Every structure is written in C-alpha cells, then in structure tokens.
Amino acid sequence: MHKACKFVFLALIAMLLLAARPALAAPTAADEKEKVLRRLDEAAKNFRSTQADFQFDSVETDPIHEDDVQKGTVYYERKAGAFQMAAHIREFNGKPAPKVYAYSDGAVKLYEPMIDQLTTFTKAAQYESWFMLGFGASGKDLEQKWEIKYIGSETLDGVKTEMLEMVPKDPAIRQNLSKVTMWVDPERAVSLKQVLNFGPTEYKVCVYFNISVNQPLPAGVFTLKTTGKTTRVNR
Numbered sequence: 001m002h003k004a005c006k007f008v009f010l011a012l013i014a015m016l017l018l019a020a021r022p023a024l025a026a027p028t029a030a031d032e033k034e035k036v037l038r039r040l041d042e043a044a045k046n047f048r049s050t051q052a053d054f055q056f057d058s059v060e061t062d063p064i065h066e067d068d069v070q071k072g073t074v075y076y077e078r079k080a081g082a083f084q085m086a087a088h089i090r091e092f093n094g095k096p097a098p099k100v101y102a103y104s105d106g107a108v109k110l111y112e113p114m115i116d117q118l119t120t121f122t123k124a125a126q127y128e129s130w131f132m133l134g135f136g137a138s139g140k141d142l143e144q145k146w147e148i149k150y151i152g153s154e155t156l157d158g159v160k161t162e163m164l165e166m167v168p169k170d171p172a173i174r175q176n177l178s179k180v181t182m183w184v185d186p187e188r189a190v191s192l193k194q195v196l197n198f199g200p201t202e203y204k205v206c207v208y209f210n211i212s213v214n215q216p217l218p219a220g221v222f223t224l225k226t227t228g229k230t231t232r233v234n235r
Helices: 003-020 029-045 123-130 139-145
Strands: 049-060 067-079 080-094 097-103 107-112 117-121 144-154 159-168 178-185 188-197 202-213 231-234
Touching: 029 139, 029 144, 029 159, 080 123, 097 159, 139 144, 139 159, 159 188
Parallel strands: 117 231
Antiparallel strands: 049 067, 049 202, 067 080, 080 097, 097 107, 107 117, 144 159, 159 178, 178 188, 188 202
C-alpha cells in the first residue's frame, strides 16, 4: 500500500476506534457535592479554632427596604467534642454599638454593655448546626442537619470556594430559616460567605475575612464581662 494511503487508512481506523469508546461521563452536581463533603470530613479532623472579622448585612425588602450592617469579630472553638462560639459586634450602621453573642452548652447569651443587660436564651440547642455552620463542621455533620445541593465554585478573596445550597431538615428551624447558601473553603473547613434566607422578604449576607485557623485565640473571648449591676433576663 502506498505510504500516503496507508497513513490515511490508519488515521481513519484510529478515529473510528476513538469514536467507538464510551464517552467519559462528566461529573454531576451530586458527584461534586460528595467530593466537597468528604474534603470537609478530612479538614474537620484537624480543626481546632477560627478567628475572623465579619460584616453582616441584614436586609428586609417589604414593606420598605431596610439594610442594617453589623461589623465585628467572630470566634469558634472545638475542644474535646465540645463546641463554642462568640460574636463580638463593634458597630451597627457605622456607629459604635458593642454587644457580644456567645454560644456554649446549648444556650445562647447576649450581653449588651451599653444597657448592662445579659439575656440568656435557654432553648437554643436545636440551633447549634446554625451557629457552627461552615466553621469546623464536617461533611457528615452537615448531612445530618441539612439537605445539601452543590451549585458551583467561585473565587472569593483569592480563595477558591465551593458553593453549597442547604435547607434545614428540622421543620422547626425551617420555619425561621428557609435556606442557606454557603461559600466554603473545604481545605480549611471555613466559610467565606453565607446568605441566610429567612423568608421571601428577609435575608442576611455574612462575609468573613482575615480568617485565622488553628491559631491561639485571645484570652476570654467566650467570657461575657458583666458587672455587679447587670440586669439578667431569661428567655
């Protein structure tokens, strides 16, 4: 066979063989979700603490548009199977408005130093999955409490994040929190952004930055510094 004809013949055979091979299936959203959750499982094994600055934008669109902005620093810690967190708010809509939310042992406490009042919410244990959301939670932790859907990836602040849409499995929580969209870094088990939907006209955008993982936390960040005259309220 002439060399040129032989080359063309062999090329055609190769093309036919390639065409006959079964196409490799593209990864599905379910496949990607499984990868992200299992990466979170691995990262959570080494998670001890996080400190991050935050900005929370609470938006209500009806009956009138309102946008309230809180800024501060949040702290998370896991130790010996226990979880605690504290959010130190410094300002509200650009003005100093110090207050501290702390969660541990199934209770949420709010201390407002400007009015020297400590409020304890004793029935908050069911909301622990909300407080720990995106900070040290494993994929298995999330799967226990949330219906999860993978919706893509996006780079935030130079970090490639995976986007998960999550619906609470608990009907009681779902009455107040219909859906959460989370931008998570599965290598560190931390969240860079969350959008919490409370209803058709109300949502909150939480953005975290200056994130530090597994570094010593400042002393006393989970302690509420009340006074001898603090008013105490239980709810």
